[in-house]
Amino acid sequence: MSQKCLILGANGQIGTELVIALRAKHGVNQVIASDVKPNNAPEQEGPFIQLDALDESALRAVVVREKIDAVYLMAAMLSATGEQHPDLAWSLNMNTLFHVLRLAKDGLISRIFWPSSIAVFGPSSPKENTPQLGVMEPSTVYGISKLSGEMWCQYYHQKYGVDVRSLRYPGLISHKSAPGGGTTDYAVTIFYEALATGHFDCYLSSDAALPMMYMDDAIAATLALMDAPATKAKPGVAYNLSAMSFSPEALAEEIKKHLPEFTISYAPDARQKIADSWPKSIDDSWARKDWGWKPQYDLSQMVSTMLAHLK
Numbered sequence: 001m002s003q004k005c006l007i008l009g010a011n012g013q014i015g016t017e018l019v020i021a022l023r024a025k026h027g028v029n030q031v032i033a034s035d036v037k038p039n040n041a042p043e044q045e046g047p048f049i050q051l052d053a054l055d056e057s058a059l060r061a062v063v064v065r066e067k068i069d070a071v072y073l074m075a076a077m078l079s080a081t082g083e084q085h086p087d088l089a090w091s092l093n094m095n096t097l098f099h100v101l102r103l104a105k106d107g108l109i110s111r112i113f114w115p116s117s118i119a120v121f122g123p124s125s126p127k128e129n130t131p132q133l134g135v136m137e138p139s140t141v142y143g144i145s146k147l148s149g150e151m152w153c154q155y156y157h158q159k160y161g162v163d164v165r166s167l168r169y170p171g172l173i174s175h176k177s178a179p180g181g182g183t184t185d186y187a188v189t190i191f192y193e194a195l196a197t198g199h200f201d202c203y204l205s206s207d208a209a210l211p212m213m214y215m216d217d218a219i220a221a222t223l224a225l226m227d228a229p230a231t232k233a234k235p236g237v238a239y240n241l242s243a244m245s246f247s248p249e250a251l252a253e254e255i256k257k258h259l260p261e262f263t264i265s266y267a268p269d270a271r272q273k274i275a276d277s278w279p280k281s282i283d284d285s286w287a288r289k290d291w292g293w294k295p296q297y298d299l300s301q302m303v304s305t306m307l308a309h310l311k
């Protein structure tokens, strides 16, 4: 089914690649990229609108004018920046979601994609193979906004029939657009530093294992979830999603297989506490069972692919 899509936050780490993938699937002019900042992704050839998702009337005007069917809300403030600006993080992450949920409730769009995160889990959640359901007591503003958002998505689905699809992304590793303000960003920066200087000073401890995923898998999961019938990919459910799990030390060892001179040092900062509060690995059996999720990239494939692209 060809849909007219609007991507909010198209300049970001996920938005950049999502726009390219959606255009390949639905056609260039069927996908409107938008961001609060001017277009910074020249590889995204096609329509772009500068738009602040916090401006509800401007957003509505674009959706009506462009006859949008599906909105992908990728604008957000991530975990580490959120701790610096808690009020702003809450306002951006929640208000943009309400704006998009109301578009669907009012019948202006038929489907929403809204990303959740492993940050919905907290220090009291199980650390290994963290299940879909269970104790969720997030300790970051970002995590609180994502868990609250999940509850609102569920509410809008149950009460108003809104078709909102969601994934709890792990840390995402990519080379087309840099991440910003997350706790898992080190797993991207390390590649740039390894190639530029041969050394990386890591802000997490050597053993801080976290769930991670290569961007191609994250994009494939997003497209599959949005394509699947609602009987399989259940609206209102934010699915756990998993591919690999590694510590900074394990990632450095894998990089050394390609760059034997590479060295790493550790100077944990405030982000260590955030990492400590999150799961080390994720049980994504619901996604596998409901809509056939299966990742392609493990640690060694991810590392060789990243290095091949960045060299």
Ligand code: SER
Pocket: 078, 079, 080, 116, 117, 118, 119, 142, 169, 170, 171, 172, 181, 182, 183, 184, 185
């Ligand atoms: N990658 C995100 C972060 O580190 C987690 O969703 O904030």
